[in-house]
Amino acid sequence: MKRLVVSGAVAIAGAVAAGLLAAAPAEAASPVQIYRVYYDSPGKDTRSNASLNAEWVQLYNRTTTARQLKGVTLRDKSGHTYRFGSFTLKGHKSVYVHTGRGTNTATNRYWGSKAYIWNNTGDTAYLRYPSGAVADTCKWGGGGSSKYC
Template identity: 75%
Template structure:
């Protein structure tokens, strides 16, 4: 009987916002910003394609290995990281077009746009396929802070 009363009281307190409910652990690397509408006309030039990017941020102080991590859109277009380490409190930008990969910029190598200007969702997936983070937007503006 006492357990039942305590459970009822806890449920009521939670419903009233008086008791904290534990949240799922946030991913150490998260989608910080998506620039889905590159500046100027959509000409499919490499410069225009690289104006479309996703910024990932390592919110911890520990370096994270991203090998096998995937960045995907609603359609299923997928960028998969090869061996890559993201240092603590640093960002990496994943550009749609071609370019030289380095510690802060990675290039998908596509010749067509990935992120829809009218609305889309960017998914960040762990190598095992589990969702690490996501960011959705509508047609407002040209970028979205997540």
């Protein structure tokens, strides 16, 4: 019995050394991440521009390096998609992507939608690089009005 245990330990040690059982590296976190989603604007859902703009997604650059977001997309499960034009997010800064219409600034961007994007009963926000690779996601169920991701 001892011989079998030792043989098994030697085989496992050899496999680890050969890289066969090595753990996969942890997925690298994106420099820009979804920080918070405010999916249920306060008050009644009147579809007024003010109400639509009270629905937003906050993105945060967790690094000290400014990041160009041109071509980066933010979308929901239904496929509603916001695509960044030429826009640079400075290090350790946030940008809010509001659902409604407005004038884009360094801290606020506007989807331009006349309807709500984020479902109050549950949804998922996807942040994707121009290549289509997922940079970050944030999922929530019903209840509450916002989700810290």
